[in-house]
Amino acid sequence: MTGINSMGRIDEHLEELKKNIPDCVLETGSYNDQDFAVVKADKILDICRFFKDRLGFDFLTDVCGAHFPEREYPFEIIFHLYSFKRNERVRLKIRLKDGDEAPSVSSVWRSADWNEREIFDMFGIRFSGHTDLRRILMPEEYNEFPLRKDFPVQGR
Amino acid sequence: MGPSHPSTHGVLRVVLQLDGETIVKATPYIGYLHRGMEKIAENKTYHQFIPYTDRFDYLAPLSNNVGYALAVEKLLGIDIPPRGQYLRVMICELSRIAAHLIFIGVMAADVGAATVFFLSFQQREYLYDIFEKLSGARFTNSYTRIGGVARDIPDGWIEMVRRFLSTFPRELDDYERLLTRNRIWMERTQNVGVITGEEAKNYGLTGPNLRGSGIEWDIRKAFPYSGYENFDFEIPAGTVGDCYDRYLVRMEEIRQSVRIVEQAIKNLPDGPVNAPEPKIFLPPKQGVLTKMEELIHHFILITESFDAPDGEIYSSIEAPKGELGFYIISTGGKSPYRLRIRSPSFNNLQALPRMLEGRLYSDAVATIASLDPVLGEVDR
Numbered sequence: 001m002t003g004i005n006s007m008g009r010i011d012e013h014l015e016e017l018k019k020n021i022p023d024c025v026l027e028t029g030s031y032n033d034q035d036f037a038v039v040k041a042d043k044i045l046d047i048c049r050f051f052k053d054r055l056g057f058d059f060l061t062d063v064c065g066a067h068f069p070e071r072e073y074p075f076e077i078i079f080h081l082y083s084f085k086r087n088e089r090v091r092l093k094i095r096l097k098d099g100d101e102a103p104s105v106s107s108v109w110r111s112a113d114w115n116e117r118e119i120f121d122m123f124g125i126r127f128s129g130h131t132d133l134r135r136i137l138m139p140e141e142y143n144e145f146p147l148r149k150d151f152p153v154q155g156r
Numbered sequence: 157m158g159p160s161h162p163s164t165h166g167v168l169r170v171v172l173q174l175d176g177e178t179i180v181k182a183t184p185y186i187g188y189l190h191r192g193m194e195k196i197a198e199n200k201t202y203h204q205f206i207p208y209t210d211r212f213d214y215l216a217p218l219s220n221n222v223g224y225a226l227a228v229e230k231l232l233g234i235d236i237p238p239r240g241q242y243l244r245v246m247i248c249e250l251s252r253i254a255a256h257l258i259f260i261g262v263m264a265a266d267v268g269a270a271t272v273f274f275l276s277f278q279q280r281e282y283l284y285d286i287f288e289k290l291s292g293a294r295f296t297n298s299y300t301r302i303g304g305v306a307r308d309i310p311d312g313w314i315e316m317v318r319r320f321l322s323t324f325p326r327e328l329d330d331y332e333r334l335l336t337r338n339r340i341w342m343e344r345t346q347n348v349g350v351i352t353g354e355e356a357k358n359y360g361l362t363g364p365n366l367r368g369s370g371i372e373w374d375i376r377k378a379f380p381y382s383g384y385e386n387f388d389f390e391i392p393a394g395t396v397g398d399c400y401d402r403y404l405v406r407m408e409e410i411r412q413s414v415r416i417v418e419q420a421i422k423n424l425p426d427g428p429v430n431a432p433e434p435k436i437f438l439p440p441k442q443g444v445l446t447k448m449e450e451l452i453h454h455f456i457l458i459t460e461s462f463d464a465p466d467g468e469i470y471s472s473i474e475a476p477k478g479e480l481g482f483y484i485i486s487t488g489g490k491s492p493y494r495l496r497i498r499s500p501s502f503n504n505l506q507a508l509p510r511m512l513e514g515r516l517y518s519d520a521v522a523t524i525a526s527l528d529p530v531l532g533e534v535d536r
Contacts, residue, residue, distance in 0.1 A: 031467035032233060059357050061472075062498040066485055078483065080470055080498070084357070084371070087378050091470065111360025114506045122194075137187035137535060146195055153199050 010035045010090050013055055020054070021046055026095075034091065036078075041094040045103040045129075048079070048092075052108050057081040057090060060109035065119040067149045073097055075125055079105070096125060104130035122147035159188055163266045163521040166531035170508070170524070174517060182512040182520070184505060189535035197495035201461035202228050202302055205495070210296035212499060212533045215258050216251035216476045218287065221300035226381055227471040227482035228302045231464055232436060240304045240429040241383040246317070246420045247290070247299060248382070248473070249413040253324075254283045255476035255528075256364075256406045256413075260331060263403065263525035267344045272331055279327055282320050289313055303437035304430030314421055321414055328410060335403070345399035349511040349523030352397055359510065360503035363478025364405045365527055369397030375474040386423075387416050399526035406528075436462050461490045477501050477528060499533040 014025055014037055024047060027038040039047050051057040061080040068074050073095035081090045096102060104127035106112040116127045117136040124145035127133055135142065144151060158169040167188035173181040193212070197205050209224040210217035222244045229236065236244075261276035284294040290313055291299040291306065299306050335341045351361070356369040366373060372393040376384040392408035394401025430437050434453040443450035464486045472481030478500025485494040504527050511523050 032230060032469055034469055036468070060360060061479065062470075062481060062483065062496070064483060064496040064498075066494045066496075078496075080481070080483070084373060089470070109360065110355075110358045111503055111506065114502065135187075139187075146192065151195075153195060 010037055013051070013090060016055065017047065017050060020050055036091040036093055038093045038095060041077075041096055041100065041102055044079075044092075044094050045105055045108070048081075048105045048108045051081055051090065051092075055083070056085045057083045057088075059084060060105070060111050060115075061089065063105070063112055063115040063119065065123040065125060065147065067123060067147065069149050071095075075100070075123060077102055077119065077125065101126045101128045103128055104133075106130060121145075124148070157520065163524050164531075165262060165525075165529070168505070168524070168529065168531055168534070170512075170520070172512070172517065172520065177517045179512050179515055179517055179520065182509040184508055186505070186531065186534050189531060191532075191535050193536045194495055194497060197492055199491060201490045202464065202492070203457075203461055206300065206302075207296065207298045210298055212480070212497065212536070213255065213475060213477055213501070213530045214296070214532045215530055216255040217295070217297050218247040218291075218299055219251040219255075219473065219475050220480065221298060222248055222382065223471075223473040223475060223480045224482055225300040225302050226473060227469065227484055228464075229431075230469045230471045231467060231484050231486055232302070232462075233465075234303060234431050234433055234436065236304050236431045237428050238383065238425040239308075239427045240431075242420050242424050243305055243309065243429060244300065244382045245384060245387065246417055247287075249416045249420075250283060250286065250317070252413045252476045253410050254280055256410050257283075259406055259525075259528045260335075260403070263399075263522070263528075264335060264341075266521045266525040267341065269334065269338070269341065272334055275327065275330065279324060282324075286313070286316050286320060289316060301430070301437060303433050304428075308429050314424075317417065317421065321418060325411070325414060328407070332407065336407075342400065344519075344522050345403060345526070347396065348399045348515065348519045349526055350396060350398045351507060351511055355510065356397065356507070359507035361478070361507055362500050362503065363474070363476070364402055364409060365478065365504050365507075367392060368394040368402035368405045370395055375472055375479060379472075381471075381473060387419050389416050399522050402526045402528075463488060463490060464492075472498065475500060477530060477533065478504060480533075497536050499536060501527075501529040501531070501533040502536070505529045505534055 024040045024043045059082040061082045063079050066076040075096040077094050079092040121135045121138050158164040159167045169185040171183045172179050209220040212220045257276040257280050261273035264272035287297050288294045291297040353369040353371045356366050370393050372391045374391045389412045392405045394405050439450040439453050444454045466488050468485045470483045472479050481498030483496040484492045487493040
């Protein structure tokens with residue numbers, strides 16, 4: 001397969017990470033040369049800070065959510081990090097229960113601000129420590145979360 | 157300002173708190189388009205979603221198509237033949253020229269120089285003719301397919317592109333003469349809406365807005381796709397990170413795109429444009445009419461589409477506005493379980509308050525225009 005971005009192998013980063021923040025990696029996986037690591041949700045702020053300050057992942061490409069209603073932890077938040085120096089991408093994930101709050105990483109990368117607002121807007125996941133957690137695409141008075149799987153395509 | 161303010165090019169509303177003429181606080185409001193693209197993707201087959209991608213950055217639909225197709229191809233693990241790749245490079249670069257022409261025209265019009273607007277739109281019309289001949293549509297082209305492109309180029313198309321390229325650089329020189337050393341243009345854009353390289357990274361800017369702040373980063377070089385590694389081109393970058401730099405970067409990018417298209421025409425390989433994957437890409441029409449096997453593939457693809465494997469991938473391209481990324485979670489089946497679109501304008505627009513606060517109200521219009529946001533992409 002040529003020509004399309006591949007993620008870096010994250011094993012060596014995870015070794016570094018485990019030395020500094022023990023027991024934070026829950027699971028790792030890989031598909032088509034793209035690795036990911038599921039990490040502890042309550043440690044995500046420290047982990048992101050470590051990835052940025054110590055490992056040089058100075059750019060947050062994207063943060064998004066996903067909903068798996070049948071799972072014990074039905075919500076996933078996925079972080080795509082990038083390092084300009086290493087020219088490498090890394091994917092981290094956290095898993096949450098309905099009603100859990102996730103720590104906001106907008107203090108690490110400013111770009112998480114709107115993305116977290118969007119996740120709140122679409123999935124109803126709240127971010128602790130976010131300075132301005134308002135709906136971003138839907139109206140303020142709206143009470144539904146459209147990207148949850150139980151929300152019908154045609155709307156209610 | 158807005159939602160109908162001319163500088164917002166769509167449905168962006170920015171609430172400004174002023175102290176005299178100085179902006180104390182700027183709050184952008186988005187979401188007026190109500191599109192729901194990501195939800196729609198979960199309920200369409202992979203092929204059916206292609207026309208929706210036209211509507212993200214509706215000023216460069218062809219490159220959105222390519223970005224989406226590349227992501228699905230990455231998920232499926234298929235590669236397309238060199239001719240198809242070269243065609244994709246050509247349409248991506250022609251789209252970049254078309255999108256940047258809008259930027260130059262609209263930004264100039266916002267700042268008060270209407271002439272450039274008419275000139276650049278005229279050139280865009282020629283590009284639309286080229287797109288129409290290629291895909292049958294002027295605006296929402298949907299030319300790319302998963303596994304290739306809709307059809308090979310028609311007779312006379314290359315000549316059409318050549319004719320355009322032979323006169324277009326002179327037009328660009330005219331825009332430069334009208335703007336680049338123009339005293340009013342410089343006063344209105346230099347040191348306005350400044351954002352440093354570090355801040356730009358922090359805010360997640362990509363594309364010409366990031367490069368305007370001096371960071372020479374381009375996905376075509378960092379993670380080449382579609383054979384971009386075979387092309388010779390340069391990445392322009394600014395120094396100050398103001399509106400003027402962002403304008404200069406885009407002007408130079410247009411010239412580099414012209415270079416790339418010329419190389420693509422010169423080296424365009426022969427051969428098929430589509431991957432030989434009958435279970436993913438429609439078989440040739442002649443085969444469908446004469447062979448049972450191909451008729452079956454055709455029928456199944458049209459009625460049921462194909463099944464993707466379990467897995468998740470992220471793939472992105474250098475769209476005219478910046479990094480256009482697709483993150484697909486597949487749990488098998490004919491539609492993505494989750495399709496996330498990382499659109500450049502969304503992140504670019506986020507930096508607007510940082511660029512506006514503390515500046516004069518009259519600079520707001522030039523700053524918004526210099527970010528070149530497309531709300532179709534912001535609202536997704």
